[in-house]
């Protein structure tokens with residue numbers, strides 16, 4: 127339950143979030159302390175519940191505008207983050223601003239190849255991504271011009287802008303920002319491919335999966351750690367079969383993604 131009244135502190139915090147769109151929880155907590163200092167002349171010791179109430183109050187004020195601050199944990203390292211998201215996002219163009227229609231078309235192509243990658247890999251190699259550029263067509267079915275070098279530059283921009291993650295071995299996967307900001311787009315457009323973590327119910331594209339092929343249990347690494355703890359003989363939270371934590375969803379760290387795109 128939200129008990130706080132919307133104040134200048136909330137307004138100032140929101141302004142900063144609007145200009146950044148995406149930040150670590152640590153940065154958001156620092157920001158919170160700074161806006162408290164600026165508006166109330168003091169910042170009290172950090173309290174997780176108060177902070178949650180604070181975010182809820184900001185979200186109440188945003189709901190009629192179809193915006194929301196979403197909080198999540200990074201799939202790769204468990205870091206906590208915050209993102210300002212459009213709750214009614216239908217088009218990628220509304221979310222990933224600052225790109226030309228051609229660039230967005232290319233992003234959509236990459237997103238599609240990543241989400242539909244065979245064997246729940248949820249990634250493609252940089253080589254495969256660059257090759258995809260030659261398949262771009264406009265509405266009149268004419269090929270769009272995106273050179274190999276142009277595609278490479280653009281991929282770097284997507285990585286820099288935190289829409290994609292590139293591993294040391296060049297595998298491209300979806301970032302936490304993309305998973306948060308394009309949540310409805312992904313869930314509605316890829317009902318059969320997008321899966322949820324059995325524990326936290328958030329989208330999962332990196333983590334552990336049950337060895338039993340018919341079982342839908344999937345766990346983020348940080349959720350698996352939290353759930354299994356020091357359990358001696360971990361079993362699947364869903365089908366109770368032994369859980370070795372070695373069957374993965376997403377690419378194993380340091381593995382190379384296939385150079386050709388295979389869709390499920």
Ligand SMILES: [Zn+2]
Pocket residue numbers: 323324325326327328345346349
């Ligand atoms: Zn999870």
Ligand SMILES: [Zn+2]
Pocket residue numbers: 336337338341342343362363364365366367
């Ligand atoms: Zn299972």
